[in-house]
Amino acid sequence: MRNSMLIEVRAPFDLGLSLRAAAAFAPVPPGEEERLRLPLRLGERLLLAEARQVGRRPARLEISCPACRPGGRDMKEAVERTCRAVSAGLDLRPFYRMTAGHPVMARVAGRLRGLKPLRPPELFDMAVIAVTEQQISLHAAYRVRTRFLQLFGTEVDGVTAFPSPRELAGRTVEELRACGLSGRKARYLLELARGIVEGRVDLDELENMDDRQAREYLTSLRGFGLWTAEYIMVRGLGRTDVVPADDLGIRSLVGLYLGDGSRMTAEEARRALAPFAPWRGLAAFYLLAYHRLLGPDAP
DNA sequence: TACCAGGTAAAAA
DNA sequence: TTTTTACATGGT
Numbered sequence: 470m471r472n473s474m475l476i477e478v479r480a481p482f483d484l485g486l487s488l489r490a491a492a493a494f495a496p497v498p499p500g501e502e503e504r505l506r507l508p509l510r511l512g513e514r515l516l517l518a519e520a521r522q523v524g525r526r527p528a529r530l531e532i533s534c535p536a537c538r539p540g541g542r543d544m545k546e547a548v549e550r551t552c553r554a555v556s557a558g559l560d561l562r563p564f565y566r567m568t569a570g571h572p573v574m575a576r577v578a579g580r581l582r583g584l585k586p587l588r589p590p591e592l593f594d595m596a597v598i599a600v601t602e603q604q605i606s607l608h609a610a611y612r613v614r615t616r617f618l619q620l621f622g623t624e625v626d627g628v629t630a631f632p633s634p635r636e637l638a639g640r641t642v643e644e645l646r647a648c649g650l651s652g653r654k655a656r657y658l659l660e661l662a663r664g665i666v667e668g669r670v671d672l673d674e675l676e677n678m679d680d681r682q683a684r685e686y687l688t689s690l691r692g693f694g695l696w697t698a699e700y701i702m703v704r705g706l707g708r709t710d711v712v713p714a715d716d717l718g719i720r721s722l723v724g725l726y727l728g729d730g731s732r733m734t735a736e737e738a739r740r741a742l743a744p745f746a747p748w749r750g751l752a753a754f755y756l757l758a759y760h761r762l763l764g765p766d767a768p
Numbered sequence: 769t770a771c772c773a774g775g776t777a778a779a780a781a
Numbered sequence: 782t783t784t785t786t787a788c789a790t791g792g793t
Contacts, residue, residue, distance in 0.1 A: 602775090603774080604786095605793065607774065607788080608773085609790040650791055651789045651790090653787085691777080695775095696776090716774040717775095718773095
């Protein structure tokens with residue numbers, strides 16, 4: 470056994486396309502990167518896993534973890550976590566079958582074949598991302614998050630990992646505000662981090678909940694409203710039927726591609742996406758990715 | 769300079 | 782109960 474493994478993932482899958490789509494949401498020039506580099510927390514250790522695609526049909530990834538013990542339990546977990554991060558088990562074919570007859574979605578899905586949503590390595594990371602993106606523009610949120618990572622993150626082989634809940638829990642509101650978070654958001658994140666450390670909150674439990682339960686659990690946390698809960702569900706948990714319809718970007722985009730071009734209300738966006746159940750979240754994700762990579766705003 | 773931007777909870781009415 | 786308001790940063 471080596472500390473690198475070949476893993477078959479559900480085809481169709483295009484890692485490079487998925488990476489480009491993920492990168493297109495950040496206000497920085499897209500890289501040429503074809504590898505996924507993923508900082509993972511295994512127990513108290515922070516280590517880097519890498520994945521690159523080595524086959525299309527069947528779709529295969531080579532997953533490596535230099536710091537893992539060859540054949541060890543840590544290697545096994547690194548592979549599992551990496552698979553989860555690339556939505557390896559997601560079967561896109563039923564989604565493609567469903568969109569095949571749709572005047573807009575057929576073209577969108579056809580141009581993005583093999584695109585899967587990439588998930589952050591930890592749900593806590595996703596919670597931080599979601600809270601930073603509340604209300605302010607994505608660009609402003611990105612700047613805040615960059616400072617957050619500079620101040621509180623840890624670098625592993627050139628990739629900056631988010632702080633663990635334990636690492637963040639020892640900070641103060643003032644320290645968090647230094648990266649541009651509002652006092653409110655700083656308190657939300659500290660409250661979450663401390664809740665996790667003290668065992669009152671367990672984000673990993675969300676994996677075992679259905680959509681309704683997860684929505685309820687997340688919205689019971691202070692600072693986590695419906696938008697944040699659904700945003701975390703679709704991006705962090707890979708829930709393919711969940712759409713944060715309150716989201717300004719989604720309302721604009723659904724209006725643009727499935728409506729008359731103007732921004733919809735949340736209710737209109739929900740109605741417009743209803744025909745795509747149980748793939749409403751994936752449909753919205755494909756529209757977003759299409760718009761960023763190939764649409765009028767594409768570079 | 770304003771105003772808006774992938775919201776939310778708390779205050780005020 | 783429902784409706785305002787404060788909050789942070791960054792682009793236009």
